[in-house]
Amino acid sequence: MRKFRHLLVVITLILFSVEGLNPTAGQSPNLHCVITVEPLQPGQVSSTTSNRTCFNTVAESVAFATNNRIQLPATASASDVSQALRGQVGNRSTLADIVIGIHWDWTNRQNASIVWRSSVGCGPATFTVNDMTPNGWNDRAESAEGFSGCNHFFQYEHINLGGAVRDCNAYCSDLGVLNNQVSSWRATS
Numbered sequence: 001m002r003k004f005r006h007l008l009v010v011i012t013l014i015l016f017s018v019e020g021l022n023p024t025a026g027q028s029p030n031l032h033c034v035i036t037v038e039p040l041q042p043g044q045v046s047s048t049t050s051n052r053t054c055f056n057t058v059a060e061s062v063a064f065a066t067n068n069r070i071q072l073p074a075t076a077s078a079s080d081v082s083q084a085l086r087g088q089v090g091n092r093s094t095l096a097d098i099v100i101g102i103h104w105d106w107t108n109r110q111n112a113s114i115v116w117r118s119s120v121g122c123g124p125a126t127f128t129v130n131d132m133t134p135n136g137w138n139d140r141a142e143s144a145e146g147f148s149g150c151n152h153f154f155q156y157e158h159i160n161l162g163g164a165v166r167d168c169n170a171y172c173s174d175l176g177v178l179n180n181q182v183s184s185w186r187a188t189s
């Protein structure tokens, strides 16, 4: 029994020390995540998505998302980020480093975010994520922005592009009745 207790203590210490590696642990860490999304292929109902990689600041998440093409100070605001992304060059890359859209937890690009990136922008490609639950973003977004030719960033109330829909065009500062309701999305040129 004592051995088990020791084991538990060791496991707990390991978990705490991993958390302790995070320099800003305790200050809402890892709020800003990046997911790679593949272009929708013929016959697919949803794009293939990667696991999330998360950071403490949106400057870090965007640097990661763009393979360091866009590097901003840690204090960069969400609108600084948006402006930098609007100026990103090209819409096709050998790397999955093109940001195609961002969802924000609150209105006006505030609080946590999820950055969607790919190797190509909209036009050459379209994107559909038919269920945001595995990405941790079901019924969460309150603002949304499309980039890289994704001029129609559709937000849907339910999974599988169901229920009410809103086309954000380039940007929805406030998803209105769809606040904390969005469960799937589609991006096209």
Ligand SMILES: [Ca+2]
Residues within 6 Å of the ligand: 104, 105, 106, 139, 140, 141, 142, 180
């Ligand atoms: Ca929210």
Ligand SMILES: [Ca+2]
Residues within 6 Å of the ligand: 138, 139, 156, 157, 158, 159, 180, 181, 182, 183
């Ligand atoms: Ca929903």
